[in-house]
Amino acid sequence: MDETATTTDVVVGLDGSAGARTALAWALQEARLRGGVVRPVTVWPEDRPPHVHDAGIGPPSAADVEGDVRSRMGSEAAEVAAAAGCEDVPVHPEVRHGQPAQQLIDAAGTDGLLVVGSRGRGPVRGAVLGSVSQQCAQYASGPVVVVRDDDAAPRAVLWQEPASRVVVGVDGSAGSVAALRFAEAEARLRGGELHVVHAWTDTVSGYGGPPWERPVTTLREQADAVLRQSMQSAWRDAAPDVQVRAETVEGVEWDVLTEVAEAADLLVVGSRGRTGWSSLLLGSVGLRCLTFSPCPVAVVRTPR
Structure with a gap:
C-alpha cells in the first residue's frame, strides 16, 4: 500500500x-x-x-x-x-x-x-x-x-533529482516495514534512490560469551535474512518502482543510520523497533536519530 x-x-x-x-x-x-x-x-x-x-x-x-x-x-x-x-x-x-x-x-x-x-x-x-x-x-x-535548522544540517537539499536519496532503517518489526513503505513512496516522489539499511551488532562475542559460541558469519547471515524479510514484507504484491540499494552494516543502529544519512534528503524510522518498552511510541533509536541526524527525519507510526 x-x-x-x-x-x-x-x-x-x-x-x-x-x-x-x-x-x-x-x-x-x-x-x-x-x-x-x-x-x-x-x-x-x-x-x-x-x-x-x-x-x-x-x-x-x-x-x-x-x-x-x-x-x-x-x-x-x-x-x-x-x-x-x-x-x-x-x-x-x-x-x-x-x-x-x-x-x-x-x-x-x-x-x-x-x-x-x-x-x-x-x-x-x-x-x-x-x-x-x-x-x-x-x-x-x-x-x-x-x-533541523543548525550548523549540523546540510544547507543544500536535493528534491526531485536522480541524485536524491531516502534512507530507511529496518529491523524486521512491523514499525520498520511501515517505515520502508513510506520511504519507498518518498523516494518515488523524488525520482531518487531508496537506501535500505539494517544495522547489527556482535553482542554475543562482545558481552554474552566467548566469540566461538556463535560465529560472526552466522550473525551476519541472520542480519541479511532480516533485511530480506523486511523487504519481502513491505513488497508482497509488487516490486518497488524505485532504484533500491540494500545493505547490512555492523554497528549500533542509531550510529549507523545517522552516518549513512549524511547528505541524504530524508531519514525514515519506525516509531518503535524490536527494542525498548512497548508502552513507548518513540523508541531510543528514533529519538537518537531525531537528535543527531544530519538530515530531516520522518517518524512513521505502525498501522493499527
Whole structure:
C-alpha cells in the first residue's frame, strides 16, 4: 500500500522562529511533490492569550486578531515559497488555541503529514530537540517529519533529482516495514534512490560469551535474512518502482543510520523497533536519530 497516496495535506507548525521557517520551506517542497496543500498552524497556549495593543479605537476582537495573525502567516509563507520556488503550492493558514503539540497533532490527524522544526521558541535554548517536536514525534497518529535548522544540517537539499536519496532503517518489526513503505513512496516522489539499511551488532562475542559460541558469519547471515524479510514484507504484491540499494552494516543502529544519512534528503524510522518498552511510541533509536541526524527525519507510526 502506498503510505502517501491519500496524504496530500502537509501541516507545519509556525511560531515565528528560524527553525519553523526552515520547516515551512521543507513542507512547501514536499507538498509540491505530492500535489497537495500546506496548512501552516500557529498555536496560542491557553495560559498565554495573545497581547493586543489598543490603537485608540478600542481593543480589536479575537476574530480580528486571528485574522491579522493568519494574514501575517500567509505573507511569511508567500515569502518562503518564493525563495523555495513553490509559489504554486496552495497555503491555508490556521490559528488554534491550546497545547501546541496536541493542536498540531489534531490538525494533521491520521492522514496528514506533520512537519515541525527541531527547535522553536521554547525556554531551553540549547536543546537540540525541542519539547514540541519531541511530543509530536512521540504521540502523533500519522507520520511526522522533524527538520533541523543548525550548523549540523546540510544547507543544500536535493528534491526531485536522480541524485536524491531516502534512507530507511529496518529491523524486521512491523514499525520498520511501515517505515520502508513510506520511504519507498518518498523516494518515488523524488525520482531518487531508496537506501535500505539494517544495522547489527556482535553482542554475543562482545558481552554474552566467548566469540566461538556463535560465529560472526552466522550473525551476519541472520542480519541479511532480516533485511530480506523486511523487504519481502513491505513488497508482497509488487516490486518497488524505485532504484533500491540494500545493505547490512555492523554497528549500533542509531550510529549507523545517522552516518549513512549524511547528505541524504530524508531519514525514515519506525516509531518503535524490536527494542525498548512497548508502552513507548518513540523508541531510543528514533529519538537518537531525531537528535543527531544530519538530515530531516520522518517518524512513521505502525498501522493499527
